[in-house]
Amino acid sequence: MDRTCISSPPFFFFFQRAIHKTFHSTLSINLLYISFITMPDIQLLTRDVNGPNTAPIKPRVERQWNIKAAPAVARSRNPIRETLASITANPPSTSATLINLGLGDPTHYPLAAPPPAATTAVRDALESERSNGYVLGAGTIEARQAVADYHKKWDNVDYTVDSIVLTHGVGHAIDMIFSILCPHGDSKANVLLPRPGFSQYSSLLASFGTDIRYYDCIEEKNWEVDVEMIDSLCDENTKALVIINPSNPCGSNYSRESLQKIVAVAEKNKVVVIADEIYGHMTWDGAFTPLAALSDSVPILTLSGLSKRFLLPGWRFGWICLHDPLSVAGDIKRGMATSGNRFMGPSSLTQKALPEILATPGSWFDEVTAKIETNAKIMYNAIQATPGISTNFPSGALYMLVRIDPKILPQLADDVAFATALYREEAVFALPGICFEAPGYVRLVLGAPADIMSEVAERLRAFCERHARV
Ligand SMILES: *Cc1c(COP(=O)(O)O)cnc(C)c1O
Numbered sequence: 001m002d003r004t005c006i007s008s009p010p011f012f013f014f015f016q017r018a019i020h021k022t023f024h025s026t027l028s029i030n031l032l033y034i035s036f037i038t039m040p041d042i043q044l045l046t047r048d049v050n051g052p053n054t055a056p057i058k059p060r061v062e063r064q065w066n067i068k069a070a071p072a073v074a075r076s077r078n079p080i081r082e083t084l085a086s087i088t089a090n091p092p093s094t095s096a097t098l099i100n101l102g103l104g105d106p107t108h109y110p111l112a113a114p115p116p117a118a119t120t121a122v123r124d125a126l127e128s129e130r131s132n133g134y135v136l137g138a139g140t141i142e143a144r145q146a147v148a149d150y151h152k153k154w155d156n157v158d159y160t161v162d163s164i165v166l167t168h169g170v171g172h173a174i175d176m177i178f179s180i181l182c183p184h185g186d187s188k189a190n191v192l193l194p195r196p197g198f199s200q201y202s203s204l205l206a207s208f209g210t211d212i213r214y215y216d217c218i219e220e221k222n223w224e225v226d227v228e229m230i231d232s233l234c235d236e237n238t239k240a241l242v243i244i245n246p247s248n249p250c251g252s253n254y255s256r257e258s259l260q261k262i263v264a265v266a267e268k269n270k271v272v273v274i275a276d277e278i279y280g281h282m283t284w285d286g287a288f289t290p291l292a293a294l295s296d297s298v299p300i301l302t303l304s305g306l307s308k309r310f311l312l313p314g315w316r317f318g319w320i321c322l323h324d325p326l327s328v329a330g331d332i333k334r335g336m337a338t339s340g341n342r343f344m345g346p347s348s349l350t351q352k353a354l355p356e357i358l359a360t361p362g363s364w365f366d367e368v369t370a371k372i373e374t375n376a377k378i379m380y381n382a383i384q385a386t387p388g389i390s391t392n393f394p395s396g397a398l399y400m401l402v403r404i405d406p407k408i409l410p411q412l413a414d415d416v417a418f419a420t421a422l423y424r425e426e427a428v429f430a431l432p433g434i435c436f437e438a439p440g441y442v443r444l445v446l447g448a449p450a451d452i453m454s455e456v457a458e459r460l461r462a463f464c465e466r467h468a469r470v
Contacts, residue, residue, distance in 0.1 A: 071209075072184075072207040072208070072209070073207075075206040075207050075209065076203050076204070076206050076207035077203055077206065078199070078203055079199050079203075079434065079435045080103075080199055080431060080435045083416065083419075083431065083432060083434065083435055084102065084431075086416070086420070087416070087419050087420050087423050087429070087432070088423060088429070090424060091424075092423060092424055092425070092426075092427040093424055093425060094425065094426065094427050096426065096427045096459070097427065098427045098428075098429065099427065099428045099429070099448070099452055099455065099456055099459075100429045101428065101429060101430045101444045101445045101447075101448065101456060102429040102430055102431045102445065103431075103445065104248060104308075104398060104399065104445055104447070105313055105445075105447070106308065106311045106313070106398060106447045107311060107312075107313065107314070108447060108448075109447060109448045109449055109452065110311065110447075111311065111368065111371060111372070111447045111448070111449075112311060112367065112368050112371060113311075114310065114311045114312055115310060115311075115357060115360040115364055116364075117353075117356040117357050117359065117360055118306075118310065118312060118353065118357045118360075120356075121352075121353030121355075121356035121357060122349050122350060122352075122353040124353070125348075125349045125350075125352035125353050126349055131348045131349050131351070131352040132348060132349075133348060134344055134348070135344070135345055135348050135351060136340075136345065137337075137340035137341035137342070137343070137344050137345055138164070138165040138166065138336065138337060138340035138341075138345065139164070139165065139166030139319070139340070139345045139346070139351055140345075140348075140351050140352075141161055142351075142352075142354075142355060143166060143351040143352075143354040143355070144161045144164040144165075144166065144319075145161055145355075146354045146355040146358045146359075147159070147164050147166070147319050147321065147354070147358065148160065148161060148164060148321075149355075149358070150358040151290075151302070151304075151321060154280070154281055154290075155280070155290035155292065155293055155302075156290075156293060157290055157292045157293050157302075157321075157323060159302075159321040159322070159323065162333070162337075163321060163322040163323075163324065163333060163336075164319055164320065164321050164322075165319065165320050165336040165337070165339065165340045165345075166317070166318070166319050166340070166345050166346055166351065167305070167317075167318045167319060167320060167345075167346065168316045168317070168318070168343065168346050169305055169307060169313075169316040169317060169318045169346075170276065170278050170303045170304070170305050170307065170318040171200055171318075172316075172318065172343075173303045173305070173318050173319065173320045174200060174201060174204055174274075174276075174303065175204050176320065176336070176339045177240070177274060177301055177320065177332075178191070178204055178205060178208055178210070179208070179335075179339065180331075180332055180335035180336065180339060181239040181240055181272070181332070181335075182205070182208045182210040182239050184208055184209065185208075185209040186209065186210070187209055187210070187211055188211070188237045189210050189211065189237050189239050190210060190211035190212070190213050190233075190235070190237055190238050190239065191205055191210055191211075191212060191213070191238070191239050191240050191241075191242065192213050192214075192215055192230060192233055192234065192238060192240070192241045192242060192271075193205075193212055193213070193214055193215070193242050194214070194215060194217050194225065194242065194243070194244055194247070195214035195215065195216055195217065195437040195438070196217060196223075196247075196249050196250055196401060196433065196436040196437055196438035196441070197214075197217075197242070197244055197247075197248075197249075197436060197437060198244055198248045198249070198276070198436070199435055199436060199437075201242055202437075210239070211237075213233045213238075214437060215229045215230045215233055216229055217247065217250060217252070219392065219403070222252055222392055222395075223247060223250035223251075223252035223392065223401075224252070224254060224255070224258045225243070225254065225258060225261075225262055227258070227261045227262060227264075227265050230262070230265050231265050231268070231269065234265075234269035234271055238269065238271050239271075239272070240271065240272045240273070240274050240301075241262075241266055241271050241272070241273050241274070242273075242274045242276065243259075243262060243273055243274070243275050243276065243291060244276040245259070245275070245276070245277060245279075245280075245288075245291070245396075246279040246280070246282060246283055246288065246395070246396030246397040247279075247396075247397060247399075248278075248279065248397055248398070248399055248436075249399045249401050249431075249433075249436045249438065249441075249443040250392075250394070250397075250399070250401050251376070251392075251394025251395065251396060251397050251398075251399045251400050251401065251446075252392070252394065252395060252396065252397075253283045253285065253286055253288060253395040253396035253397075254289070255286070255289075256289045256294070259289050259291055259294055260294055262291070263291065263294050263295050263298055266295075266298045267295075267297055267298050271298075272298070272299045272300075272301065272329065272332070273291060273295075273298055273299070273300050273301070274301045274303065275290070275291040275292065275300050275301065275302045275303065276303045277290060277291070277302055277303060277304050278303060278304055278305060278307060278308050278309070278318070279308055279309065279396060279397040279398065280304055280309065281309065281365065282308065282309055282365075282368075282369055282372070282396055282397055282398070283369070283395055283396035284369055284370070284372070284373040284376075284395060284396070285373075285393070285394075285395030285396070286395055288396065290302065292321070292323035295323060295325065296325050297325055297326050299322065299323065299324045299326075299328060299329035299332065300322075300323040300324075301320055301321070301322055301323075301332070302320070302321040302322075302323060303318065303319070303320055304318065304319060304321075305317055305318025305319060306318070306350075306357065308397075308398065309365065309368075310357065310360070311368070315347075315350055316346060316347075317346050317347070317350050317354075318346075320336060322336065371449075371450070372398060372446050372447070374450050375446040375447075375448070375450060375453045376393065376394050376400060376446055378450060378453045378454055378457055379391075379400055379444060379446065379453060379456070379457055380393050380394075380400070381457075382454075382457030382458075382460065382461060383402065383457075383460070385461065386460060386461045386464045386465070387408055387464050387465060387468040387470075388404065388405045388408035388409040388412075388464045388467070388468045389402050389403065389404055389405065389409075389442075389460070389464055390402070390403050390405065391403065394446070398445055398446050398447050399443055399444065399445060399446060400443070400444045400446060401433070401436075401438065401441050401442075401443055402441060402442045402443070402444060403440065403441055404418055404440055404441065404442065406440070407469075408468050408469060408470075409464065409467055409468060409469070410469055411467060412467055413440065414439075414440075415432035415433045415434060415438075415439055415440055415441060415442055416432045416434060418432065418442055419431065419432040419442055421463070421467075422442075422460075422463055425463060425466075426459040426460070426462070426463050427459075428456055428459055428460070428463075430442050430443060430444050430445075431443045444456070
């Protein structure tokens with residue numbers, strides 16, 4: 001478009017009239033105007049219309065560059081990335097192959113191939129060339145219906161399409177919920193997080209300036225939630241309670257009874273629950289109970305996606321489902337709809353393929369879960385015979401949290417020291433507990449093939465025997 005030509009006001013007027021004549025519907029005219037306004041040329045045009053000569057002439061002041069990030073940037077830290085840099089600062093002193101049990105990425109080794117439908121359905125969507133356009137901000141109706149069907153099939157919970165929004169992974173879902181619930185910079189607003197827990201929650205909350213209150217998960221009770229502590233931490237400014245089940249990093253799968261107690265304490269305090277169920281149904285020692293299935297009053301925001309159970313973390317695909325039996329969370333629902341429009345949802349190709357991906361049969365998941373269970377047994381049995389470390393047998397997710405006994409391993413009681421020495425002496429990379437608010441522990445990812453897990457078990461035993469004070 002020639003800018004000098006259409007910049008003149010009479011032409012612009014003529015242009016508007018022409019559009020009105022061509023399109024007799026105001027809707028299409030508005031749409032046309034909106035799309036023109038977002039075009040850079042027309043933005044210049046609207047400024048030019050006023051005329052550059054009408055502004056008073058100011059003396060020209062030499063400006064200096066002065067670019068500063070908002071305070072939120074400094075507040076937002078990622079402890080995992082920071083610790084990773086410090087542990088790997090010096091290379092291993094052994095020639096043994098490096099084994100990485102640090103990052104919770106099931107594709108690293110990989111644990112298994114992704115569901116076959118994921119590959120074929122996305123390829124079909126790509127080759128059809130009919131799924132390349134923008135879709136609804138919250139996601140296509142078909143894709144959201146597929147999410148509703150999935151949770152009906154696996155959780156026996158009914159979600160309506162308008163209470164579901166698709167996101168760029170669960171990380172984006174968490175950010176979206178906090179942006180709906182937590183006023184920026186309001187330090188009175190608080191959110192309750194599990195300790196040990198997944199650090200992305202605290203990183204995001206820090207950027208909002210929201211107060212973080214940790215409640216304990218109790219090791220002696222198989223990492224069950226301390227419900228009394230939740231009760232004592234809630235106040236009128238509590239915006240949400242976060243429950244991660246099955247747990248990263250504990251590898252625990254909460255019992256139905258303890259989940260019922262969580263719903264009861266949320267009901268008593270009238271607090272919304274964020275149920276991070278990205279590892280939902282990835283259990284082997286007892287069935288998984290979805291939190292929403294237990295609530296007939298408390299609003300539950302269920303988070304899930306393709307990153308863990310479907311072994312597709314790089315696809316950046318997740319969702320939020322709102323379960324609101326008493327319809328008290330209408331504001332959240334509206335917030336979800338507007339937030340969805342800010343980023344126009346995840347990839348149209350994955351959305352198109354979603355019904356087929358989510359229809360993956362139970363037998364495929366069983367095979368993957370059986371592999372994780374085998375790994376859990378290998379590590380658990382080895383740790384029983386290793387001095388200075390102990391663990392609970394995990395029952396879900398992809399992790400094992402290992403406790404360091406400071407009496408037997410005094411020089412390695414600090415978890416960063418432990419992880420650093422393990423990396424240096426045995427070429428095994430694992431994340432120290434401080435990344436999960438669990439100092440004195442180390443987290444192992446159970447996502448490598450069984451022979452590699454056995455190798456880790458051997459190196460771990462040699463390492464602890466060498467350092468143990470007997
Ligand atoms: C991995 C993980 C996520 C992140 O999921 P993405 O969909 O990859 O963003 C969320 N919550 C927990 C507890 C996780 O372990």
